[in-house]
Amino acid sequence: MSIIVWGVIFALVILVAFIATRMASQNEEDGLHDTGLAIIEFNRAFPNEAIRQLQATADGQAVFVRLHDNKAGFMKSMQRHYACHLIEPGRVRVLSSETGRGLGIQFLDAPHHSATFEFSSPKEASEVSLWLLGNYVADPDKHLASNPSAANHH
Numbered sequence: 001m002s003i004i005v006w007g008v009i010f011a012l013v014i015l016v017a018f019i020a021t022r023m024a025s026q027n028e029e030d031g032l033h034d035t036g037l038a039i040i041e042f043n044r045a046f047p048n049e050a051i052r053q054l055q056a057t058a059d060g061q062a063v064f065v066r067l068h069d070n071k072a073g074f075m076k077s078m079q080r081h082y083a084c085h086l087i088e089p090g091r092v093r094v095l096s097s098e099t100g101r102g103l104g105i106q107f108l109d110a111p112h113h114s115a116t117f118e119f120s121s122p123k124e125a126s127e128v129s130l131w132l133l134g135n136y137v138a139d140p141d142k143h144l145a146s147n148p149s150a151a152n153h154h
Contacts, residue, residue: 035054035056035063038054038056038063038065038075039051039054041075041082041084042063042065042073042075042084045082045084045085046073046084046086049067049068049071049073049086050067050068050069051065051066051067051068052066052067052068053065053066053131054066055119055124055127055128055131057117057118057119058101058118058119058120059118060077061076061077062074062075062076062077062117063075064117064128064131064132066131067086070131070134071086071087071089072086072087072092072131072132072134073085073086073087074087074107074113076113083113085107085109085110085113087107087109087132088109091107091108091109092105092106092107092108092132093105093106093108094106094129094132094133096125096129097116097118097125099118100122100125101118101119101120101121101122101124101125102116102117102118102119102125103116103117103119103125103128103129103132104116105117105132
């Protein structure tokens, strides 16, 4: 009888281990597709920034963040934690990828995050590029764009 009890206990331990590894691998596959998690993590890093919109990459390993004041942010899954940073105006370079669904982004302040990011559609990629373009225009340039007569006085 004790062999049967030990067999059942052994089977239960194996079952729990199997379920735990499946759940862990599912969490790794999900990445940052869970927008709730992305919002929480970004707000933890930058509590004074108001998030306006999020766009995850197709693989869910990165999220681009559009902030309330037209600034942009970036999050990347780093296995056990998330790297978050604000993209400073003029500190990013963007090129279209060969697929048309991605962007080759060079972060001048964080070159280790520079890469080509693929999105689910060309529309998503173009939207993120517009966020970055809006972020690229520095404040004095925005003032000149809204007040063309000021440009004549310089």
